[in-house]
Amino acid sequence: TSYDYVVVGGGTAGLTVANRLSEDKHLTVAVIEAGFNAEGLQEVFVPGLIGTGISFSTLNWAYATVPQANLNGRVLTVNAGKALGGSTIINSMIFPRAEKEQYDAWGELNNDNTWTWSALLPFFKKSELFTPPNKFQTESGVRFLASVHGFAGRVKVGFPNFFFEQSALWRKAAEGLGFPASPDLANGDPHAVGIAPNSLDAANNTRCSAACAYYTPFQDRPNLVVITNATVSRILWNNNSASGKLTASAVEYLIKNETWTVGVSKEVVLSAGTVGSPKVLELSGVGNSTILKAAGVKPVLNLPTVGENFADHVHSWANAFTKITLTKDALLLNPEFASAQLALWFKNRTGLYSAAPRSLSIAAPSDVFTPSQLNTLIAQAEANLTHFASQFANGNPALAKGIAAQHSIALSLYKRNKELPLEMNAEPGYSGPTAFGARPARNYTAINSVLYAPLSRGRTHIVSSNPLTPPAVDPAYWAHPLDIAAQVGGIKLARRMLVAPPLDSIYAGEFEPGTDKRTDADIEEWLRGVVASDNHEVGSLSMMPQSLGGVVDTSLRVYGTANVRVADASIIPFPISAHLSSTVYMIGERAADIIRGGRA
Numbered sequence: 001t002s003y004d005y006v007v008v009g010g011g012t013a014g015l016t017v018a019n020r021l022s023e024d025k026h027l028t029v030a031v032i033e034a035g036f037n038a039e040g041l042q043e044v045f046v047p048g049l050i051g052t053g054i055s056f057s058t059l060n061w062a063y064a065t066v067p068q069a070n071l072n073g074r075v076l077t078v079n080a081g082k083a084l085g086g087s088t089i090i091n092s093m094i095f096p097r098a099e100k101e102q103y104d105a106w107g108e109l110n111n112d113n114t115w116t117w118s119a120l121l122p123f124f125k126k127s128e129l130f131t132p133p134n135k136f137q138t139e140s141g142v143r144f145l146a147s148v149h150g151f152a153g154r155v156k157v158g159f160p161n162f163f164f165e166q167s168a169l170w171r172k173a174a175e176g177l178g179f180p181a182s183p184d185l186a187n188g189d190p191h192a193v194g195i196a197p198n199s200l201d202a203a204n205n206t207r208c209s210a211a212c213a214y215y216t217p218f219q220d221r222p223n224l225v226v227i228t229n230a231t232v233s234r235i236l237w238n239n240n241s242a243s244g245k246l247t248a249s250a251v252e253y254l255i256k257n258e259t260w261t262v263g264v265s266k267e268v269v270l271s272a273g274t275v276g277s278p279k280v281l282e283l284s285g286v287g288n289s290t291i292l293k294a295a296g297v298k299p300v301l302n303l304p305t306v307g308e309n310f311a312d313h314v315h316s317w318a319n320a321f322t323k324i325t326l327t328k329d330a331l332l333l334n335p336e337f338a339s340a341q342l343a344l345w346f347k348n349r350t351g352l353y354s355a356a357p358r359s360l361s362i363a364a365p366s367d368v369f370t371p372s373q374l375n376t377l378i379a380q381a382e383a384n385l386t387h388f389a390s391q392f393a394n395g396n397p398a399l400a401k402g403i404a405a406q407h408s409i410a411l412s413l414y415k416r417n418k419e420l421p422l423e424m425n426a427e428p429g430y431s432g433p434t435a436f437g438a439r440p441a442r443n444y445t446a447i448n449s450v451l452y453a454p455l456s457r458g459r460t461h462i463v464s465s466n467p468l469t470p471p472a473v474d475p476a477y478w479a480h481p482l483d484i485a486a487q488v489g490g491i492k493l494a495r496r497m498l499v500a501p502p503l504d505s506i507y508a509g510e511f512e513p514g515t516d517k518r519t520d521a522d523i524e525e526w527l528r529g530v531v532a533s534d535n536h537e538v539g540s541l542s543m544m545p546q547s548l549g550g551v552v553d554t555s556l557r558v559y560g561t562a563n564v565r566v567a568d569a570s571i572i573p574f575p576i577s578a579h580l581s582s583t584v585y586m587i588g589e590r591a592a593d594i595i596r597g598g599r600a
């Protein structure tokens with residue numbers, strides 16, 4: 001069999017592209033997905049069951065990193081969904097957007113004004129089916145701007161039916177510390193505090209994943225075929241291409257141990273995610289020839305930056321005991337209460353399980369550093385710019401220029417107080433590194449502090465020609481001093497928040513990092529032992545000019561190939577100040593529009 005388009009990976013962007021291409025009845029589209037359709041599992045569709053059941057065990061690639069040199073040699077886990085719908089099956093459903101300036105910087109890096117906030121906003125809207133807040137939600141603090149949302153798209157976006165009291169106290173505390181109240185965290189100006197929209201079907205309070213949005217309602221389309229439980233091993237190439245460029249002719253995949261192939265008459269779209277997509281390219285012979293040969297793969301096209309420029313957000317926390325008893329901890333502390341709440345959710349879609357997180361704020365440098373600290377940090381980063389850019393580029397001179405260009409943009413945004421280094425979000429219950437049984441059995445308030453603008457860059461590469469062998473993922477966390485300073489600053493800001501009025505009214509003492517961690521050095525040392533991936537990996541097949549070490553052009557086509565494009569988080573050139581899924585849907589919409597010649 002042969003299809004016009006074969007999409008590798010039925011995740012966030014993959015299903016978006018497949019859906020939009022198959023709107024044209026004359027096109028045939030196949031999606032090949034390693035996981036299964038998990039839409040019917042309650043741990044998937046009930047918002048408050050995020051992370052429970054088999055979410056994190058089975059529906060998860062759980063990529064292990066190589067030991068992290070700057071984090072005491074620890075091996076961390078980068079989670080990524082393995083199911084139809086990809087990471088939107090297991091993610092936290094938080095659905096804001098990054099700041100305008102960062103999308104504009106994609107255009108600046110690529111000298112292409114079709115990749116800017118204003119050019120991309122229509123594609124954000126196209127993906128979205130937004131339900132405005134009802135009276136209860138508005139009274140509970142939800143605010144929104146109709147002008148930035150889409151009302152006829154596919155991904156259902158709305159707000160939960162339950163709001164924790166401590167989250168409201170935290171939002172007021174953040175406002176007291178100078179964060180503006182956000183009119184809408186998807187408006188491109190997220191230096192503010194507010195309640196983020198969720199990828200949630202407001203009509204019945206269920207998760208809306210990429211499968212819910214772009215597959216389930218369209219599964220009867222005769223020209224759309226989805227093959228699940230099928231792991232793509234490689235792209236097969238046509239030897240005598242007229243264009244002189246590498247041309248995909250088929251895609252090979254494994255079901256159990258059996259090998260299958262499917263023909264491609266137009267294009268392959270790689271949507272296997274930031275770790276999965278470079279893996280498939282490398283297994284297909286496209287990448288750094290030295291790395292491929294070492295893994296036992298015959299090089300077909302030397303494109304040395306495949307898998308490089310990898311970056312991820314870094315998660316940390318500060319938490320305190322709280323006087324409030326209606327927290328997420330109550331569900332763990334009291335199983336009977338938890339059963340009653342779950343029954344309540346099934347009965348009328350309310351209660352603690354109806355709430356996906358979360359109230360959040362995005363901090364600017366001025367919230368984290370004093371002016372003199374910031375000046376010193378920026379001066380040091382500028383002085384060492386070429387040093388770090390070439391260190392992170394793994395010996396590739398073009399990529400060194402690309403990373404230097406990314407760092408210059410980030411630092412100039414830092415100077416204008418426009419780079420947003422940290423997300424601070426309030427967790428109405430424990431969030432931190434200590435397991436349930438190992439911490440005091442109490443109620444908590446936690447502030448997650450997530451490094452959003454890391455300058456560190458790492459890589460992901462295959463180590464074997466066996467498609468079932470996981471790649472070596474090296475995010476190189478904390479390889480840049482500004483990243484460390486920002487993350488330490490985030491913990492100090494989280495501590496200030498925990499005791500700021502009116503949140504101080506429920507404060508019952510700090511648990512973590514703990515009052516013995518007093519100096520910056522104490523905090524830094526503690527963080528090295530506990531920080532985690534925020535599962536927001538980007539950049540491994542970056543959209544940048546080839547002269548800057550990019551892998552895809554602004555049509556998302558892999559350099560040197562005639563008919564292979566990439567649509568997923570791997571094309572995002574540098575980390576952005578938001579949870580990623582809304583941006584990845586936008587990329588999927590844009591990719592389909594480009595493929596259909598802007599006629600969609």
Ligand SMILES: Cc1cc2nc3c(=O)[nH]c(=O)nc-3n(C[C@H](O)[C@H](O)[C@H](O)COP(=O)(O)OP(=O)(O)OC[C@H]3O[C@@H](n4cnc5c(N)ncnc54)[C@H](O)[C@@H]3O)c2cc1C
Nearest residue numbers: 009011012013034086087091092093094232276569579581
């Ligand atoms: C635990 C967690 C929490 C998160 N929380 C949030 C959040 O609250 N809000 C938010 O906006 N973002 C969140 N994110 C991030 C966001 O969900 C992802 O960045 C985004 O969904 C990635 O989209 P993608 O299309 O790049 O990849 P994915 O959606 O991961 O899709 C890749 C797909 O390819 C498949 N695949 C991979 N390799 C192969 C292969 N060889 N053959 C066949 N199929 C393959 C995978 O199984 C998967 O279905 C979270 C992510 C995780 C993991």
